[in-house]
Amino acid sequence: MIGGPIRIDGIAPNTQIAPEKSQGKAPERSEEVLTKDQVTVSEAAKNIARLMVEVSNIPDIRADKVEELKNAINSGTYEVRGSEIAGKIIKEALIDRLA
Numbered sequence: 001m002i003g004g005p006i007r008i009d010g011i012a013p014n015t016q017i018a019p020e021k022s023q024g025k026a027p028e029r030s031e032e033v034l035t036k037d038q039v040t041v042s043e044a045a046k047n048i049a050r051l052m053v054e055v056s057n058i059p060d061i062r063a064d065k066v067e068e069l070k071n072a073i074n075s076g077t078y079e080v081r082g083s084e085i086a087g088k089i090i091k092e093a094l095i096d097r098l099a
Contacts, residue, residue: 072078
């Protein structure tokens with residue numbers, strides 16, 4: 001049936017169901033309950049939100065620390081210990097591996 005209408009058997013409008021007709025008055029309701037949505041925020045969530053605000057106020061670059069290191073490098077007093085660097089590298093590698 002190329003080009004002709006497609007007929008699907010078994011599907012037809014249901015003419016037996018008629019909408020309920022209004023009889024002039026609204027149906028009686030014995031009790032109407034009004035509810036409102038509510039949200040309760042836990043103390044932990046409030047603390048987290050407060051801490052997030054405080055952390056967002058901390059600058060990404062600590063200008064005082066940068067200036068201190070610049071002065072130490074320029075004056076030749078900046079010293080790096082290899083054992084401290086190695087320890088931090090190992091610590092970071094272990095944290096990355098566990099995460």
